[in-house]
Amino acid sequence: MRPRLHRYCARIVGSAFDGxxxxxxxxxxxxxxxxxxxxxxxxQAWLMRIAHNAALDALRHRKRRGWLEPETAVDDLPDDAAAADTRVAAAASLAHFMHLSTIERAAVVLADVFGYSLAETSELLGLSVAAIKSALHRGRTRLKAVAQMPAEQRRAINEVDRERLGAYVDHFNARDFDTLRHLLSEEVRLDLVGRAQFVGRKDVSKYFARYEANAACRLALGHAEDRVVLLAIDASTSADVAYVIVLDWEGDRLARIRDFRYGTYVMEGLDWVSSTPRASR
Incomplete structure (x- = not known):
């Protein structure tokens, strides 16, 4: 269920990483x-409800728009999504979904991405079928309009982040892992997404051992969700980007590493661009 839960949560909060x-x-x-x-x-429904509530709490924490009931319920709208609606929702980027209200987002994802019926969507969200119909109608209409808009211009990338992540890539590809260990803060957190978590410089230092043993893996700089990220390329398995690594800093020290080696499902909803001419999406 974890990839399925992520597919839902990422679209509700508008970020593969936050999802x-x-x-x-x-x-x-x-x-x-x-x-x-x-x-x-x-x-599955039990877990989905818990994930939905967790996503709403995350939105409230970020002071985004909260849960809103539709102003009017529409009873005479068609019950099923047209094939075109489903294709639009399946292809929409995470940023596209953020143009919808929370209830529209939830209804469209459940009905058009996951294929839940109106009754199932109604039960999961705790709303009437009429309210779901209304949210679906508005959400589908808005999503189609947004999908036809020109691509949004990316925000300027922090040059400090670009420089220090560029240095990280250089040390990694040179197999200079002792320098990378020196960058770790005392309370650094490592999240091997989907596998394990570690806290503290002593335990997190062991993280680099696997990469030391895998000479086929190298990193490249990339952009995703208006930030600089690391793109992992493992020549032993694929010539394309396999997964991403996200670094958070406190001053000049690494405070958090999120390595998606075991959470490659995140790549499905992530719009990323490589700094190299190939392998961009």
């Missing part, structure tokens, strides 16, 4: 709720 944080939060909530939840007859 993964929401998935982790949702899974923690599910583990905490499990002992007292009783019999769970529909585990």
């Amino acid at each position: 993964e944080d929401v998935v982790q939060d949702a899974l923690v909530r599910a583990l905490e709720a499990w002992p007292v939840a009783g019999e769970i007859r529909q585990p």
Whole structure:
């Protein structure tokens, strides 16, 4: 379910990276709720509801638009999405979904991306079927209009980030991992997405051992979600970009590493551009 949950959460919060944080939060909530939840007859729907609530909490935390009921419910709209609506939703970027209100986003993703029926979408979101119809109608109309708009201009990339990540790439590709270990802060966090988490310089320092043993893996600079990221290319498995690594800094020290080696499903919804002429999307 994890890739499916991420596909939903990323579209609700408008970010592949933030969507993964929401998935982790949702899974923690599910583990905490499990002992007292009783019999769970529909585990996928149960997890989806938890993920939906976690995504809404993330939006509220970011002071974005909260959960809104439609002003009017439309009863006479068609029940099923046309094939064209489904194709538009499936191809839409995460940024496109952010032009919809939260309820429109949720309804379109559940109905047109995941294929839930009106009744199932209504149950998952706790809204009437009429309200779902209304949200779908508005959301589909808006998404089609947004999809036809010119691509939005990317925000300027922080040159400091570009320079220090460029230096990181140079040291990595030269297999100079001792220099990279020196960059770690004392309380650095490592998230091997979908696999494990570590905290503290001593434990996180071991992270580089796997890459030391894999000479076929190299990094390149890229842009995704208006930030500089690391693109991992492993010649032993693929000539194209396999996954991304995201670094967060405190001053000149590494505060957090998010390595998506085991979470490649994030690439599905991520618009990234390589700094090299090839392998851009």
